[in-house]
Amino acid sequence: MNALTVTLRTLHHGERHLEKALLAVAERHRTEHEVHHVATDLAGWSHEHCARLADTGHHYGLDLSGPPADPSPGALAGLRAKAAEAVGRRPEPGLALLHDLLDLHLAATRNSVHWEMLAQAGQAARDPRLLALTTACHPRTLRQARWTNTVIKQLSPQVLTSV
């Protein structure tokens, strides 16, 4: 396995993780309606990225599993959603949400850096397959990172200055 395939594999793992993490955050913060809906939409992008990485991976001798068959956060999530509704009346979940968004932001940023590495490799090796893949996917990863940062920016003043 060479450095390129290691990177493909790492990014594949990263997109799988981000899809699950977005859905888990959507579930946990049902009472934050915009976060719930947008996180669910953005999970779809990671799902697609994962599938495309698996497809492309074949050409590099990789057998990647693709997106998770059932990316939903599982049985515990139901309990978490109930808990979200129960604590939806308290201010502290605001801080929990900021921390969840921070984790999402770092995961998306990590994926973005890997896309950057692959894009650079594609340019250097004049590999049209790799370039097509990164051109299609990287912008959406950047949008995921931008979104998480935006929500953090907009919610922090209220969460951190309210008593």
Add this chain to the structure above:
Amino acid sequence: MTTEADRIADPWGERTPYDRGTPWPARTDRHLAPGLTEADVERWVQTASVLHSNGDAMDIAVRHGRVVGVRGRAGDRVNRGRLGPKDLYGWQANNSPDRLTRPLVRRNGRLVPSDWDTAMDRIVSRTRHLLDERGPGSIGFYTSGQLFLEEYYTLAVLARAGIGTNHLDGNTRLCTSTAAEALKESFGCDGQPGSYEDIDHADALALFGHNMAETQTVLWARVLDRLAGGDPPALVCVDPRTTPVARRATVHLAPRPGTNVALMNALLHEIIRRGWTDPSYIDAHTVGYAELAARVERCTPRWASRICDVPAPGIERAAEILGTAERLTSTVLQGFYQSHQATAAAVQVNNLHLIRGMLGRPGRGLLQMNGQPSAENTRECGADGNLPGFRNWQNDEQVAQLAEVWNVTPDRIPHYAPPTHAMQMFRYAEQGTLRMLWISGTNPAVSLPELARIRSILGQERLFVVVQDLFETETAQLADVVLPAATWGEKTGTLTNADRTVHLSDKAVDPPGEARPDLDIFLDFAARMDFRDKDGGPLIGWHDPESAFAAWQRCSAGRPCDYTGLSYERLHGGTGIQWPCTAGAPDGTSRLYTDGFPFAHPDTCESYGKDLVTGAPDEPVEYRSLNPDGKAVVKAAEYLPPHEDVSPDFPLQLITGRTVHHFHTRTKTGRAPELNAAAPDVWAEMSGAEAAALGLHAGDLVEVGTRRGAVRARLRITPMRDGVVFVPFHYGYWDTPAGHRPAADGAGRAANEGTITDWDPVSKQPLFKTCAARVTPVEPGTGTERHRTAHTARTARSAR
């Protein structure tokens, strides 16, 4: 011609046909209290409508100190004398015996009559306490689309620079924020590009999700007069229901709710594929076209027909009309603004006009419509959306400019994030970080989605709720302090309609009892709070409507909504005037963007744009590199499936909307006898086929339920697409025994009991037209009920 016909039966009145390119003839509509003639009228006082966004100019008839009727102003550019049913009859609400005449305060759990000093003291002491203990973020203001410019501006100054809170929004969030956002995305700045006169010149009209016949009856009368005259325009209608507009359309497309972006992308695909674009306009005036062309390349009519459930040939035919018109005028309203991917869909209508070069010339008009009478003022004064004067919160120079106008330091004006939108304020209140909400002129306990949640938020002990209104609305019943407000005809101010026409509305009579103009209430609060500018002078130096207007003029100077050429004197007597109105354009400006897009420039723009999926704002540096010279931005969007789709348990789509007889939550129109009698109670509408499949008949009492709640209504069978149920949103509980909520047996009357808490991430406008529902029988209708459901003009075509 002066007419006083029964305008419940005929909302649009007699035809006055006219040919393309000729002026719209005048027709003066009038309605006086029974038994009175014009000879009995002591005074006529100039005003304009506050019951819809069209801005119809009229005079109020006064006799013995009371409003006794209205008459359209034939000389006004907007309506040429015509009035709709809501204006002809709605004024009677002013004289309603249940007007609030004294402040109310909550004592031992009950609202009891009080006096102004006690009520204002309570508000001021709570405000001071919260500022000391919790800071400005604990205080929010939720205002209206029905006050006057002078009132919004005063509220914006006192909230932003006085209190220092970022939490100020209007209920215009529910009706017009997508219009504003779509304009900002495409043109860098809010501001209606077109003019109503474009209807006189168009050879094709396209109404996207806009049931103009019911929401703006006078503008629809203008269209009907064009259709009856020489060289009539082709008419394209996009609406899931067979509205009066759809029945007159050359092509009617009835897409599945929530799929507007797919439909628009297919229309744009066809226009590009058939070569109907204007390449020289695109080159000279826009950026981003290549991305749009790539985005819609595969969005064929056949592709869209599967998503939207609209026949592909219909899409092709509509594209041909839109693509070959020489003078295309489009309007957009709630069918787009309150549906899934609201801003993305509305922006595609802008794109249609940009790639065809259909802007800035007679008949080449784009009208992103408003829902409420003074929604435009809420937007421009910064009581909704951005900072006053369409200023950009991300641009430090523009913030500094505003600080200079207010004589405060820039850090006094919160601009670390976009102003907080209404749904987020309610979320903060739910969480307990917002502890005081001052609601002026609106009724969220009926108009917001998922009402059980809204009632429980407003009913919290820890939230101090102030309501300023004419009546004891559902929301007022949940308040801690209720302030009685004067209304239209009882106070002076200006208001601006959907095509930027500014009208003066003069005081005709005194308000009842101790009711006071909203402006006076805000000024009183500011004085009691003793807000100061940076030199120790009063932050708010004005004292009446005209001095408030002058203050606003200074704030508007140099911005797109420039009012500096206007004055109360100029607005008296003649016609309303369209902003910008300046020394250089003293008669106002009929069309924006006749020569480029000056407010799309990175230095002057109101917004740098947002991600159409996530709503995340772009950064200044990105905008500058994308659009260094300030051109229009052609912004592509991908279709995404709706967030809540149908399921076996909830197999239908619920859409809510308006009826011609009522405005908002019926606080006024429900108190006008003719309007109330025409539509006294809530109903549900379905197609004949859908009802038959469920074994339902017209007149049956049904329950329209969603995952969140249910409403009980009599069923009407009307032509519309299958799979959809429509419920008007106007009805609440003030005229029921329970007062502000459903009766104990749980039968809701408000459509919003069941609507979803979801909003467009870009405009933050709640989505009232995309949620899953089921319809179940409660009890069969009787013969009379079956007859009753068919008694209005609009449902006279009922299947039974």
